[in-house]
Amino acid sequence: MIDHPEPSLVSPSDVKMRMLDVGICGTDKEIVACDYGTPPDGSPYLIIGHESLGEVIEVGPAVTRVKPGDLAVPTVRRPCNDPMCIACRDGRQDFCYTGKFTERGINQRHGFMTEFVVEEERYLNPVPRELRDVAVLVEPLTIAEKGVTQLWQVQQRLPWAVAGRNSHRAVVLGGGPVGLLGAMKLVLEGFDTTVYSRTPAASDLERLVTGFGAKFAHAETVSLEQLAEQVGTIDVVYEAVGASSLAFQTMPFLGTNGVFIFTGVPGRKGPVSVDTDTIMRDHVLKNQVVFGTVNASLQSFADAIADLGTFMQRWPDAVRGLISHRFPIDQLAEPLSGRAGGIKNVIEVSR
Ligand SMILES: [Zn+2]
Secondary structure (H helix, E strand, C coil), rough: CCCCCCCCCCCCCCEEEEEEEEEEEEEHHHHHHCCCCCCCCCCCCCCCCCCEEEEEEECCCCCCCCCCCCCCEEECCCCCCCCHHHHCCCCCCCCCCCCCCCEEECCCCCCCCCCEECCCHEEEEEEHHHCCCHHHHHHHHHHHHHHHHHHHHHHCCCCCCCCCCCCEEEEEHHHHHHHHHHHHHHCCCCCCCEEEECCCHHHHHHHHHHHCCCCEEECCCCCHHHHHHHCEEEEEEEECCCCCHHHHHHHEECCCCCEEEEECCCCCCCCCCCHHHHHHHHHHHHCEEEECCCCHHHHHHHHHHEEEEEHHHCHHHHHHHEEEEEEEHHHHHHHHHCCCCCEEEEEEECC
16 A cells, blocks of 8 residues: 555645545456556556545635535546636536546546545535435446436437436446446436346346336346337437447337437457448437437536435435445455455445
8 A cells, every 4th residue: 555645725725535435446447457547647656536425624715515524525527728628618527628637536636545635625516414325326326417417408309208207218238336326317217217237146136126116137038129129119228338249239229219328438349240221220210319428517416416315215225235345445456356246346445
């Protein structure tokens, strides 16, 4: 373990937090395998950790939204410096044009797997105390929040298909944390939602999925054709597997006026063969929209915190079931190596 200097407040709008929980995801595993990630300039190492929850312990004189004792979740992406990047200048670095954004725990900025973090207030989201045990799920939930916000923006083109009307069917590809949180969000939005997963030990996953009102289809025993038959018209596909072959195999089953949402970042596994004529025909003749989404704005974090509260009221066991294991920080190699298994593994940085 590296002895990293304890940070202190620099500007009047800074907030110092004691970090409580840090979630481990595929990106962290890629970073520790040196496949991804960049340390800050001049640093020989990168502190990982981008899914997090902290407790505020000190605030600068200009801070108004949080106070010592509050829980808070920081956003991850920080704006680029280009004065012409209208996205970053508008506080929407999740849409950065230049690609020169930075990310805490991933790209040129240290992350949150450390005892203390200092962050500007504008990147923090206060979290109600009752979400203490699950708020580390806020960051992965922001993927679904931003995705569903854009879904409804796209579907404004269909006046009858607006949020709150319950006649839509969604398929979620993938039974990992991103897929399951996405499925919860889609159920909350009124979608008849089916999670399609290859994950082994499906019976536990099936119980969890049906526990929050979604359906479960096991990819080992249900083909895509059978899935499409079971579901009916698929209005939305929410991809959360990061496997491009499965994603593109699913595309021909997207229904008329449907939307396909990519959230995964596949590794380069070599080319796969795709029937591009059929896909292009369908996109045109069925008015389909395909978009990718990367998280996330401060608003998506606020939406995630609010929705996580609703999830906990409706399906507390399913939400708690997403967190498979909690590890003390001296055992962080277990989840980072992938040996730990489970859905979401969390490091307890402090208690
Ligand atoms: Zn930018």
